[in-house]
Amino acid sequence: MAFDFRKTVHRWTTTTNHKEIGILYFITSMFFGAVGAMLAELMRVQLSVPSNTVLSASLYNEFVTMHGLVMILWFLSPLGIALMNYFVPLQIGAPDLAFPRLNAVSYWMYLFSGVLAIGGLFLPGGGPNGGWTVYQPLNTSVYSPGVGISLVFLGLAMLAASVTIGSINFLVTIAHERAPGMTISKIPMFTWFATFTLILMLLAFPPLLAALVMLMSDRLLGTVIFLSVAGGAILWTNLFWFFGHPEVYIVLLPAFGAIAEILPVFAGRDLEGRRLIVLATGLMVIPLSMLVWQHHMFITGINLAELATFSVTTIIISIPFDIIVLSFILTTLGGVKLNTPMLWAYGAIVLFIIGGISGVFLSSFVLDVVFRGSYFVVAHFHYVMVGATIFGLVAGVYYWLPKITGKMYSEKLGLLHFAISFIGFNITYAPMFLLIDMPRRIVTYSASTGWGTLNYISSVGAIIFGGAQLIFVANLLYTHYGGFPSIPNPWQSLSPEWGKGGLLRSVGSAADGSYGSSESEAIEAKHTSHRPLEVSIGVAVTLVGLATSPYLAGKAVIVLGLLFLVYALLRWARDNMGDKFSLGETFGDKFPFAGVGRIKLGMWIFIASDILLFGSLIGSTLFIRENSAIAGVVWPAIGNVHDVTTGAISTVALLASSFTMVRAVMAQKAGEQRHYMIWLSSTFVLGLAFLLTEASEWYSLYLRGIWFNTSLPNGLYFLLTGVHASHVTAGLVMMVYLMVRAVRKPGPEGSKSIANFALYWDFVDIVWVFLFPLFYLV
Amino acid sequence: MAVTPPTVAIWTSVFDVYLVLGTLVGIVVISVLTYSVFTKPKVKAEVGPKRSSERKKKIRAVILTLITISILTTVELDTFSATSLVTVPSDPANSMTIQVVGQQFFWTFIYPNGYAQVGNLTIPVGETIILNITSKDVFHSFAIQQLDVAKDAIPGRYNQLWLEVPTPSQYSIICKELCGVGHAFMTAELYAVNASTFNAWYGSLQTKGG
Numbered sequence: 001m002a003f004d005f006r007k008t009v010h011r012w013t014t015t016t017n018h019k020e021i022g023i024l025y026f027i028t029s030m031f032f033g034a035v036g037a038m039l040a041e042l043m044r045v046q047l048s049v050p051s052n053t054v055l056s057a058s059l060y061n062e063f064v065t066m067h068g069l070v071m072i073l074w075f076l077s078p079l080g081i082a083l084m085n086y087f088v089p090l091q092i093g094a095p096d097l098a099f100p101r102l103n104a105v106s107y108w109m110y111l112f113s114g115v116l117a118i119g120g121l122f123l124p125g126g127g128p129n130g131g132w133t134v135y136q137p138l139n140t141s142v143y144s145p146g147v148g149i150s151l152v153f154l155g156l157a158m159l160a161a162s163v164t165i166g167s168i169n170f171l172v173t174i175a176h177e178r179a180p181g182m183t184i185s186k187i188p189m190f191t192w193f194a195t196f197t198l199i200l201m202l203l204a205f206p207p208l209l210a211a212l213v214m215l216m217s218d219r220l221l222g223t224v225i226f227l228s229v230a231g232g233a234i235l236w237t238n239l240f241w242f243f244g245h246p247e248v249y250i251v252l253l254p255a256f257g258a259i260a261e262i263l264p265v266f267a268g269r270d271l272e273g274r275r276l277i278v279l280a281t282g283l284m285v286i287p288l289s290m291l292v293w294q295h296h297m298f299i300t301g302i303n304l305a306e307l308a309t310f311s312v313t314t315i316i317i318s319i320p321f322d323i324i325v326l327s328f329i330l331t332t333l334g335g336v337k338l339n340t341p342m343l344w345a346y347g348a349i350v351l352f353i354i355g356g357i358s359g360v361f362l363s364s365f366v367l368d369v370v371f372r373g374s375y376f377v378v379a380h381f382h383y384v385m386v387g388a389t390i391f392g393l394v395a396g397v398y399y400w401l402p403k404i405t406g407k408m409y410s411e412k413l414g415l416l417h418f419a420i421s422f423i424g425f426n427i428t429y430a431p432m433f434l435l436i437d438m439p440r441r442i443v444t445y446s447a448s449t450g451w452g453t454l455n456y457i458s459s460v461g462a463i464i465f466g467g468a469q470l471i472f473v474a475n476l477l478y479t480h481y482g483g484f485p486s487i488p489n490p491w492q493s494l495s496p497e498w499g500k501g502g503l504l505r506s507v508g509s510a511a512d513g514s515y516g517s518s519e520s521e522a523i524e525a526k527h528t529s530h531r532p533l534e535v536s537i538g539v540a541v542t543l544v545g546l547a548t549s550p551y552l553a554g555k556a557v558i559v560l561g562l563l564f565l566v567y568a569l570l571r572w573a574r575d576n577m578g579d580k581f582s583l584g585e586t587f588g589d590k591f592p593f594a595g596v597g598r599i600k601l602g603m604w605i606f607i608a609s610d611i612l613l614f615g616s617l618i619g620s621t622l623f624i625r626e627n628s629a630i631a632g633v634v635w636p637a638i639g640n641v642h643d644v645t646t647g648a649i650s651t652v653a654l655l656a657s658s659f660t661m662v663r664a665v666m667a668q669k670a671g672e673q674r675h676y677m678i679w680l681s682s683t684f685v686l687g688l689a690f691l692l693t694e695a696s697e698w699y700s701l702y703l704r705g706i707w708f709n710t711s712l713p714n715g716l717y718f719l720l721t722g723v724h725a726s727h728v729t730a731g732l733v734m735m736v737y738l739m740v741r742a743v744r745k746p747g748p749e750g751s752k753s754i755a756n757f758a759l760y761w762d763f764v765d766i767v768w769v770f771l772f773p774l775f776y777l778v
Numbered sequence: 779m780a781v782t783p784p785t786v787a788i789w790t791s792v793f794d795v796y797l798v799l800g801t802l803v804g805i806v807v808i809s810v811l812t813y814s815v816f817t818k819p820k821v822k823a824e825v826g827p828k829r830s831s832e833r834k835k836k837i838r839a840v841i842l843t844l845i846t847i848s849i850l851t852t853v854e855l856d857t858f859s860a861t862s863l864v865t866v867p868s869d870p871a872n873s874m875t876i877q878v879v880g881q882q883f884f885w886t887f888i889y890p891n892g893y894a895q896v897g898n899l900t901i902p903v904g905e906t907i908i909l910n911i912t913s914k915d916v917f918h919s920f921a922i923q924q925l926d927v928a929k930d931a932i933p934g935r936y937n938q939l940w941l942e943v944p945t946p947s948q949y950s951i952i953c954k955e956l957c958g959v960g961h962a963f964m965t966a967e968l969y970a971v972n973a974s975t976f977n978a979w980y981g982s983l984q985t986k987g988g
Contacts (some may be wrong), residue, residue, distance in 0.1 A: 229933050233935075300930045319850070338815070369863060591907065
């Protein structure tokens with residue numbers, strides 16, 4: 001078969017197939033992982049001996065920052081998503097994800113966000129150098145100017161968007177697209193852990209996005225939110241760790257999902273405590289992960305009650321993990337078959353036990369005084385994030401490789417890969433537990449500290465551990481080019497993705513070794529599309545423009561990017577997928593989502609994430625305001641800056657538009673086309689009236705010399721109403737689309753989306769109900 | 779409970795409980811796992827595999843959970859027994875309050891008489907010292923790792939920590955939060971000297987503005 005370059009490029013840039021996108025995620029995450037690993041190796045070289053000068057302090061700080069960001073957000077998490085893409089639909093018997101093209105958007109946004117982030121390193125001024133936790137005010141433009149730094153943070157925001165789209169898509173899929181017979185009690189363990197990961201993503205990323213929106217506003221628009229002494233620095237730590245702690249589980253849980261699939265297969269018995277694991281993760285890990293974030297802030301000066309609370313929640317969250325690990329161990333009792341995936345799973349559990357126990361040490365606010373910011377913490381989270389996570393995910397890759405490629409990997413190379421990795425890993429990170437007095441993120445240390453020997457050992461280990469990963473690459477290449485064909489279910493697994501139970505309905509899934517290729521190109525061709533790639537390019541170009549917007553060229557690039565984005569979206573709107581694409585029979589009509597369509601369910605989940613975004617922004621405003629009295633920042637008196645009458649007029653307009661929207665939905669239900677058009681246009685006019693009133697207020701404030709950068713309260717007003725106005729604008733654009741559709745295609749078919757849109761519009765109106773009193777009345 | 783400033787002995791006694799229990803649990807659990815993973819699985823009997831009954835499994839799960847909870851409770855109570863390490867009384871008797879200001883990339887210490895000193899902190903032994911820590915620019919973290927004390931230096935905030943050094947000695951003060959290019963070198967020295975030496979030095983100071 002001749003290699004056709006054009007055809008290959010076309011296939012991979014237009015694909016919406018969940019397996020192909022899974023493979024794209026896998027390859028891309030491996031690439032970013034290699035970048036992050038190179039940064040780590042260079043840091044270990046720098047730290048191997050005292051007073052070393054291989055890296056300058058500024059370069060070291062950039063590396064330490066980008067290593068953390070790239071590894072967690074562009075390597076570990078997407079590697080889990082890669083496996084989720086390939087196997088969640090197979091496990092639940094879905095033909096594909098609920099929104100295949102949005103899945104492609106998630107991937108391309110992820111790819112370009114990573115390119116932006118890495119690209120930031122090479123721009124003048126370099127990438128961010130304030131640590132992956134991006135503490136403030138160090139990362140505002142006052143202390144860290146530079147377009148490269150802005151570009152990385154915008155890349156991060158783009159990733160947050162990609163993750164949010166992806167988690168909505170997957171959650172709708174799992175809730176809605178399960179094959180008949182795939183009841184909740186039958187859902188395989190990997191899909192369960194994927195579900196928990198997705199819920200956490202949905203909850204954790206909006207606060208990060210809110211924090212990044214405020215940070216970029218500080219950097220580009222001149223607001224002073226994080227620069228202010230009115231709690232700016234502590235606000236960031238709260239927002240960041242509210243995201244940061246769940247992020248640890250976002251990274252970890254897919255690995256646990258893989259382990260939970262592997263153990264029963266190689267032990268030849270059922271997973272112990274299957275139901276208990278699901279309940280413990282769902283009912284304890286998820287809610288508690290939102291309630292432990294201040295254990296990262298034990299020495300910020302929080303009071304004893306807070307110290308006690310967050311120490312206790314942290315100790316409690318270890319209980320579900322004890323349950324999981326003990327269940328894993330009980331499953332292995334009586335012996336297992338020791339193939340490569342099982343060995344890696346074993347390594348993951350051992351390393352997680354060590355990482356978990358050291359985590360219990362860190363839950364103590366007494367011990368944390370010393371551990372905080374020391375190498376003990378570095379050792380702890382690498383045991384969890386590298387040990388448990390990477391070992392677990394690699395176990396998953398080996399386990400499912402015969403399914404993906406149709407060929408068997410080399411068992412010898414797999415065992416060698418494990419042995420050297422496991423030894424190298426422990427040589428690298430175990431010494432760090434002993435470096436309790438050594439602070440993190442220092443470029444060098446003097447010989448008199450006595451830290452030289454342990455650091456040297458650690459650096460040797462890093463070379464061994466890093467080198468071992470070349471064996472992984474070799475094994476993957478060997479499997480692809482030279483591996484022996486595998487039988488369809490080499491592990492004799494009972495799980496549906498291997499074809500058991502006759503649930504497989506995914507396109508092309510009947511044949512093993514198909515990678516992602518489709519058997520029935522005819523079905524496939526219907527929803528392949530260049531649009532996802534184009535939309536993502538539009539967003540990426542716009543963000544490059546934003547980062548460089550201090551320069552005139554940057555402003556031009558913004559315009560260019562937006563024009564391209566509009567063009568791509570218009571073309572997307574013109575493809576009417578509804579007629580071509582149907583997912584067939586699904587299980588969605590069962591409890592608890594009876595009668596809720598996939599788009600409506602997706603809209604609800606999107607609104608949940610948007611509530612968290614606005615909640616974080618409004619909460620931050622209240623936090624800053626609470627602290628402003630102490631810091632001597634004067635908040636404007638009522639009616640002094642913001643005219644209450646103008647605010648009231650816009651409020652009435654927006655609330656009235658909610659009413660007309662309800663009438664439009666009713667008219668659509670009743671099938672009255674004329675009334676539908678009238679009420680929809682009234683909603684549009686009222687929305688436009690709101691926007692124009694807001695714009696006139698902005699303009700009059702601007703004429704009075706009040707803008708983003710005049711004061712802290714003014715900046716917050718402009719930012720929050722601006723974010724809201726962008727939501728209103730998006731709503732107006734969608735209404736135009738709905739009106740055009742209704743004219744072109746009169747009748748219920750052309751107007752059926754209105755109920756889903758009404759949810760969005762009502763949500764946008766409700767947000768204003770909170771913003772109006774916040775800025776005008778109190 | 780007598781309220782005294784943090785000592786290395788208290789921290790170490792708390793740490794030891796975690797260390798002993800943590801090591802013990804780790805060794806037991808990893809040993810069991812390793813033993814069972816590296817045991818060849820027995821060939822399954824065709825009839826009546828000896829699987830433990832549901833009832834036995836439930837009892838086993840309850841016992842394991844109770845053990846887990848009791849260990850976690852033990853260590854948590856251990857932490858709560860030493861809250862004096864992290865709380866500072868509002869006005870302890872016989873104490874001296876010194877202002878600490880973090881700044882890229884040095885520490886300034888301002889004594890009660892207004893004398894400001896950069897890069898080294900001199901204190902008398904045997905006296906309770908309260909440090910009132912803040913930052914002039916970015917987020918720093920004030921730490922003396924060998925004395926087991928640390929508090930963040932945050933712009934707009936004042937965080938207290940207290941300490942008492944029993945014998946004349948010298949320690950390094952470091953910054954524990956990445957604060958910019960000079961972070962690794964944002965150090966200072968703590969000198970604990972005899973009370974008489976300190977008083978002679980302190981009395982001779984010209985009062986300077988901070």
